[in-house]
Amino acid sequence: MSFIEIKDLKFSYLDEDEKSATVINGINLNIEKGEFLAILGRNGSGKSTLAKLMNMILEPESGEITVDGIKLSPNMSDKDILEVRKNVGMVFQNPDNQLVATVVEEDIAFGPENLGIESSEIRRRVDNALETVGMKEYAKHAPSRLSGGQKQRIAIAGVLAMMPRCIIFDEATAMLDPAGRDEVMRTICKLNKERQITIVHITHDMSEAVLADRVVVMDRGEIVMQGRPCEIFSQVEKMFEIGLAVPQVTELCHILKTHGVELPDGIITEDEAAVAIFGIGKGRVQ
Amino acid sequence: METAIELVDVSFVYGTGTVFRTDALSGVSVKIAKGRVSGIIGHTGSGKSTMVQMMNGLIKPTSGSVRLFGEDIFADKKKLRDIRFRVGLVFQYPEYQLFEETVYKDIAYGPTNMKLDEKEIERRVKKAASLVGLDEDLFSKSPFELSGGQKRRVAIAGIMAMEPEVLVLDEPASGLDPVGRKDIFKAILDFRDATGGTVVIVSHSMEDMASYADDIIVMNHGKCFVSGCKEEVFKKADELCKMGLDVPQITSLMTRLRAMGMEIPEGIYTVEDAAKALLPLLLQKAGGGGV
Numbered sequence: 001m002s003f004i005e006i007k008d009l010k011f012s013y014l015d016e017d018e019k020s021a022t023v024i025n026g027i028n029l030n031i032e033k034g035e036f037l038a039i040l041g042r043n044g045s046g047k048s049t050l051a052k053l054m055n056m057i058l059e060p061e062s063g064e065i066t067v068d069g070i071k072l073s074p075n076m077s078d079k080d081i082l083e084v085r086k087n088v089g090m091v092f093q094n095p096d097n098q099l100v101a102t103v104v105e106e107d108i109a110f111g112p113e114n115l116g117i118e119s120s121e122i123r124r125r126v127d128n129a130l131e132t133v134g135m136k137e138y139a140k141h142a143p144s145r146l147s148g149g150q151k152q153r154i155a156i157a158g159v160l161a162m163m164p165r166c167i168i169f170d171e172a173t174a175m176l177d178p179a180g181r182d183e184v185m186r187t188i189c190k191l192n193k194e195r196q197i198t199i200v201h202i203t204h205d206m207s208e209a210v211l212a213d214r215v216v217v218m219d220r221g222e223i224v225m226q227g228r229p230c231e232i233f234s235q236v237e238k239m240f241e242i243g244l245a246v247p248q249v250t251e252l253c254h255i256l257k258t259h260g261v262e263l264p265d266g267i268i269t270e271d272e273a274a275v276a277i278f279g280i281g282k283g284r285v286q
Numbered sequence: 287m288e289t290a291i292e293l294v295d296v297s298f299v300y301g302t303g304t305v306f307r308t309d310a311l312s313g314v315s316v317k318i319a320k321g322r323v324s325g326i327i328g329h330t331g332s333g334k335s336t337m338v339q340m341m342n343g344l345i346k347p348t349s350g351s352v353r354l355f356g357e358d359i360f361a362d363k364k365k366l367r368d369i370r371f372r373v374g375l376v377f378q379y380p381e382y383q384l385f386e387e388t389v390y391k392d393i394a395y396g397p398t399n400m401k402l403d404e405k406e407i408e409r410r411v412k413k414a415a416s417l418v419g420l421d422e423d424l425f426s427k428s429p430f431e432l433s434g435g436q437k438r439r440v441a442i443a444g445i446m447a448m449e450p451e452v453l454v455l456d457e458p459a460s461g462l463d464p465v466g467r468k469d470i471f472k473a474i475l476d477f478r479d480a481t482g483g484t485v486v487i488v489s490h491s492m493e494d495m496a497s498y499a500d501d502i503i504v505m506n507h508g509k510c511f512v513s514g515c516k517e518e519v520f521k522k523a524d525e526l527c528k529m530g531l532d533v534p535q536i537t538s539l540m541t542r543l544r545a546m547g548m549e550i551p552e553g554i555y556t557v558e559d560a561a562k563a564l565l566p567l568l569l570q571k572a573g574g575g576g577v
Contacts, residue, residue, distance in 0.1 A: 041463075042463040043433060043462060043466055044435075147330060175460065178490055178530070178532040179530055180330070207535070243465040244463070244464055247535060248493070248539075249539055252536060252539070256561060259569070260569060270542070274546070277568065278548065281564075281567050
């Protein structure tokens with residue numbers, strides 16, 4: 001069984017004129033244990049709504065979501081809701097909106113404290129979480145004096161202290177500068193590779209999606225494409241049609257190919273592009 | 287070329303006398319050319335935001351002067367209000383500052399404060415809305431009903447409606463999807479073309495600046511590292527990379543291929559230019575002769 005199973009999911013909300021607007025329009029998606037999934041889509045395509053449905057911040061209108069065998073429903077017990085939220089942590093876009101305490105380690109302890117965990121265990125979890133996100137030396141610092149990337153790593157540590165099996169990042173890198181984005185992406189990859197935490201990463205940044213095992217593309221509340229990053233990004237024209245982008249090197253290789261240069265399909269990283277282009281260039285010079 | 291804004295040997299220190307004393311800017315001299323789009327790039331903490339807040343008089347330099355068309359903006363305190371109309375500043379995530387009941391009122395807020403008559407206000411609101419691509423059907427809606435991208439455009443239109451001589455925007459496209467980004471930059475360029483105004487954009491994205499800016503100022507540790515037209519600035523791609531700035535992926539790929547021995551000219555920073563440079567090299571038949 002998959003870690004998260006989503007079946008025929010629908011969700012809509014009422015706008016100010018009491019008209020119903022459909023945001024999620026029949027989604028079927030399975031997310032495997034230990035998978036790194038990236039979700040792409042335009043603003044308003046339903047990505048964040050989908051994320052919020054996965055840990056019961058929102059309730060589906062119809063359809064089914066199962067998280068680690070627990071079926072989500074409005075009548076489920078508080079114990080089960082807690083279990084789901086413990087299992088599926090979320091990190092949001094604005095680091096300043098997610099930190100609650102005035103000292104870093106207290107902020108990280110907030111989650112486990114609320115779960116009623118014993119203090120020696122909290123201590124152990126806080127230390128462990130800080131170590132994992134590489135912020136150990138900041139334990140006694142004030143979150144307000146940290147950079148955006150550091151704040152997001154504290155937010156991640158706060159989620160880690162609840163020992164989740166899956167973390168959803170809802171555009172968690174959007175407000176960061178390149179250095180901050182890099183810090184957060186390295187942390188995400190580490191959690192996935194070393195701790196086998198399932199990752200759902202919602203982003204507009206194509207270079208981040210390249211790092212995922214699988215990419216899901218949403219458009220108007222539906223999943224319109226899914227596959228390995230190289231499979232998705234090779235469909236350059238389709239991506240542009242949906243209003244998304246592809247990595248610059250992929251676009252370059254696409255243009256070169258349409259002009260008759262024999263490059264392989266699925267080039268999505270600078271390394272792959274350099275090797276492939278140099279390989280052909282070298283052959284031509286001699 | 288006429289200079290719209292000039293910073294002359296500007297320094298700014300905050301937290302003087304405390305342990306947090308920081309030199310946000312030290313000895314910065316830069317010129318922003320009239321009618322051009324200037325991009326300011328640099329790390330967080332490099333002094334970019336301090337710099338743009340000086341341009342409309344929100345922050346006064348500790349030393350040095352800020353000149354708007356040759357005039358020291360801090361020379362006469364009474365004129366500062368006027369300066370803020372002439373240099374419009376759009377903050378990061380400006381949609382968080384929307385507050386009026388309707389989209390129309392929000393866009394009209396600036397011009398109303400300028401004590402313009404109703405007719406002129408209406409003309410400006412309509413013009414600004416059309417520049418950012420907002421339909422007039424939305425005028426009577428609450429700004430809070432709109433999508434994120436639309437809210438951003440309402441906020442930017444509010445500043446454009448003041449018809450400032452210089453439009454300064456701090457990270458105008460952050461958080462938007464690729465099409466949303468393009469739309470915002472198109473609106474900014476349209477504003478420049480329609481008014482002949484000057485534009486200053488603070489950005490982390492060299493890819494965006496490569497596409498939309500004419501001139502680039504690179505800030506590093508409170509100093510101006512390099513400034514000039516983008517062709518000149520991107521020739522220093524290697525150094526910018528070392529500073530930890532995210533040089534466009536395409537520039538980095540070209541630098542790498544050149545290092546591997548391919549004969550590729552310097553200063554390539556868009557996909558189109560890269561394709562143009564590479565095609566003749568890759569399509570040459572083994573026996574010579576182009577395509």
